[in-house]
Each structure stands twice: as structure tokens, then as C-alpha cells.
Amino acid sequence: MSVYLARRFVSLTLSLIVASFVVFFLLEIVPGDPASFMLGLNATPEAAANLRQALGLEGPPIERYFVWVLGLLQGEFGISYAYKVPVADLVADRLWVSLPLAIYALTLSTLIAFPVGIIAAAKRNSPADLGIMGATQLGVAVPNFWFAMLLVLFFAVTLRWFSAGGFPGWDEGFWISMKALTLPAIALALPQASILARVMRSSLLDTLSEDYVRSARAKGLSRRQALWRHALRNALIPVLTIIGLQFSFLLAGAIIIENVFFLPGLGRLVFQAITSRDLIVVKSVVMILVFAVILVTFIVDITYAIADPRLRRAR
Template sequence: MLRLVISRLASLAVTLLFVSLAIFLILEVLPGDPAAIMLGTSAREDTLAALRQELGLDRPALVRYVDWIGGLLQGDLGTSITYKMPVSTLVAERMSVTLPLSFLAILISTALALPLGVAAAARRDGPVDRAVLIFSQMGVAVPNFWIGLLFILFFSTRLGWFPAGGFPGWDAGIGPALQALLLPALALALPQAAVLTRVTRSATLEVIGADFVRTARAKGVNRRATLRRHVVPNALIPVTTILGLQLSFFFGGAILVENVFNLPGLGRLAYQALNQRDLVVIKDVVLIFSGFVIVVNFLVDIGYTILDPRLRSRA
């Protein structure tokens, strides 16, 4: 097991290195002047030259890349051209919204999908199964930002139960903060819950038809105990893989949802930086998103090994 973890960590480090190199090449090395992109083609030459010097664009590309990676390792993400403050400060402030939003969406999605998927499989072709299939089809068909708009119209504008947007900050208290995050989290969670429900149902049906389940039933184990002891633990193995992939969608999908609900999160920061052509912020935020995806895949790989005894024996 230790050898597997070390191998996966080495692969993770190499992947992060290649991703950072690709981001750097696309934003700073490929044809096009980053300074002209940030200031516009109508900017004066002396202004462009001053920005190139401020960003270090007059230095060799290899030196700039090494300095960027060295700064990242020390927690220095550079200084935003637009906000005139360290990017690390901006990211830390926005993470206090994006991370709770993503984790709340994960909890909602998992809490909905696992019971619904198992219940649908346990009562195949019954009313519960049909209702779950309708829910999953609707959830897959409707994008999260459209769900968010519908939530604002109904729960905020018409009923007035939740704020239509904005974030009061954690200083205002956990209650108001969670109230502001609940509708965005639901909008983010429902489409992924629909996908996870279908996967859970399929995985549960496959395990229900296995020989060891029929053997347990033949020995007199009741249906509920069979589901709890034998079916669900084995069905969780493929479900864990999909859930791990969905974590990346939760984090990335926050870009759209945060803009719909006007939340000051990392996704909105990326959107604003793109509009303002702040390549310093874009470069760091894209690497953070990419790094999150890579780390999540690493954790899912390790979790898959823990859940599946066959993989543990090989490790």
C-alpha cells in the first residue's frame, strides 16, 4: 500500500509540473504580447514597456517560469495588476466562499443520490424507481445555472425565504452565511445528484444480481440486512469513482453558480480576472483549479484501493 501511495504521489507531482508548464506556455510564451492583451492594442508603447518590466516579461521565459514555480512553492502567487494586492490574499478571501459552497453541494448531492439510487434498485420497476428515473433525467437535462435562476425567481423573489444573491460574510454569523449559500449549493448539487443517482442505481442492481447476494438470501438473511451488509458496500466501489470525478465538477461549476448568485468566490474571481485581462490572477487561479482536480483524482485512486480488497492485495 505504501509503495502505491508513493507511486501515485510521484505521478501527481509530475502531472502538476506539466500542467503548470502548459498554463505558462499558453499565457506567456505562445505568440501574442501579454502586456498588449492586458492593456489593449491601443495602449502606448511606453506604457506597454513599463508593464512588461513590471511583470518581468523582458526576462527569458525559462527564468520567469522558474521564478513563478519558486514563488508558488513559497506561497507567493504574485500581485494582481487589477486589484494591486497579492493574489494569495485574493485567493484566500475567495476560498472562504467557494470551499464551503462546494462541500455543502457535495453533502447535498451525496445525501440525495445514495438513498435514492439504492431505493430505486431495491424496488426496480416500481413507483419509486420510476420517480427516481424521472428525477435523474430532469437533473441531467437542466444545467445548474438555470436551476439557480429558477430558485431565485421562486424562493427569493416570490417567497422571500432566501436572499437573491450576495454573501454577508462569516462575520455576520453561520446562520446568515449558510442561508446565502444554500440555494447556490442546491443549484450546484442537483444535476450532479441526478448523475450519481443513476450510477448508484446501476451499481446496486449489478450487485443485487451477484451470486454472493443470492447465497446470503438463501441462508435466510433478510432483504434489508442484505442490502446493508453486502449490496451497498460493494456498490460503493464504482460510485466512489464517479463521486471523485464529480468533486471536480463541483469546484469548476462554482464559476457559473457564483456569478448567478453574485457570490464573491474563486469562480467569480476567475470570471472577473478574465474580463479585466489580469493574466497574473488567471494564471494562478487556473493552476489552483487544475491542482484541485489532480489532487482529488489522487485521493479517489487511493480511496478506490482501500474500498476494493483485490486492489489492496496487489498493492
């Protein structure tokens, strides 16, 4: 187990190093000068040069790369060009919106998908299975931003149960803040739940056709007993993979939903930073999201080893 985890840790660390290199140098070749953008069209070359020096944009790229990485390791993300505040403060404020939203949406998605996928697998080719597969196909096909607008029209405009957007802040109370995140979480969760339910059904059906499950059935276990005692745990490996990918997507890819509901999250921060050429914010936020993806991948790998003892014994 320790050897397996050590190898995964080394692999993920190398992935993080490569990702930092790619993120930095891709943004280096993006056309446009942040200093000129900030000063406007009438800026003199001398003023632009002075601002570039103040922002730390002068010097060889490889030197600035190592300065940037060292700052990341020390928790120093630099100063935002546009907001004139430390990037760490911006990220901290926005993370307390995006992270609870991602966890909320992933929890809803899992709670919906697991029983739905198990029921569909247990009642294969029945009307319930066909109805579930049809509903999940619709959930995959419908864009989440369109579904978000339907939720706003029905629950916010017509019924007035929720607000149409905005975030009051955690200082206003936990339940008030969670209520503000409910519609965005549902809009994010339902398409992901459709994908996860289909993967759960497919994985369970594949596992139920394995020899050891047929042997268990031959010894007298019913289909339901074989599913719960033997098939379910072994079917979790691809499901855990999808859950890990979904959390990464929900944390990093909720830009459209955050803009629909006017949520001050990381996705909206990146969008605003790109439009204002605030590259230090873009680089820092993207690296934080990359780190979150790699950390989730590492946690999923640990879960693999717990769910499948063969991985713990593998050399």
C-alpha cells in the same frame, strides 16, 4: 497499502508537474499583450515595455516558468495586474466562498443521492424506481443556472425567505453566511445528485447480480440483507469516483452560478481576470484548482483502498 499509496502519490505529483507546464505555456501563446491592454490604445511602446518589465513579462518563457513555479512552492503568487494586490490575498478571500459552497453542495448531493439510489435499486422496475429515474433524468437535463433562477424567483422574490444574491461575509455570522449560500448550493447540488443517484442505482444492480451475492441469497439472506451486508460496500467504487469528480466540478466549475447569485468566488475571479487579461491571476487560480482536483483524486484513491481490500494487496 504503503506501496499502493506511494505509487499513487508519485503519479499525482507527475500529473501536477505536467499540468503546471501546460497551463503556463498555453497562456503564453494566448494573443494579446497584458501591458498594452492595461495602458490602453494610446500607450507608447516605451511605456508598454517598462510595464512588461515591471510585471515580470520579459525574459525567456522557460526562465519565467521556473520563477513562477518556485513562487508557487513558496506561496508567492505574484501581484495582480488589475487589482494591484497580491494574488494570494485575492485567492484567500474568494476561496472562503467557493470552498464552503462546494462542500455544502456536495453534502446535499450525497445526502439526496445515496438513499434515492439505494431505494431505486432495491425496488427495481417498481413505480418508485420508475418515478425516481424519471426525476433524475429531468435533473440531469435541466441546466443548473435555469434552476437557480427559478429558486430566486420562488424563494427570494415570492416568499422572501432568502436573499436574491450576494454574500455578507463570515464576519456577519456563520448561519447568516450559510443561508446566503443555501440557494446556490441547492442549484448546484440537484443536478449532481441526479447523476450520483443514477450511478448508485446502476452500481448496486451490477453488484447484486454477482455470484457472491447470489450465494448469499442462496444461504438464506433476503434481498435487503444481501444489499446492505454485501452489495453496498462493493458498489461504492464507481460512486466514490463520481463524488471526487463532482467536488472538483463544484469547486472549479461554478462560474455561472456564482455570477447568477453575485458570489465573490474563485469562478467569478477567474472570469473577471480573463476579461481584464490578468494572466497572473488566471495562472495562479487555475493551478490552485488543478492542485485541488489532484488532491481530491488522491483522497479518493485512499478511499478505494479502504473500501476494497484487494487494492491494498495488489502489487
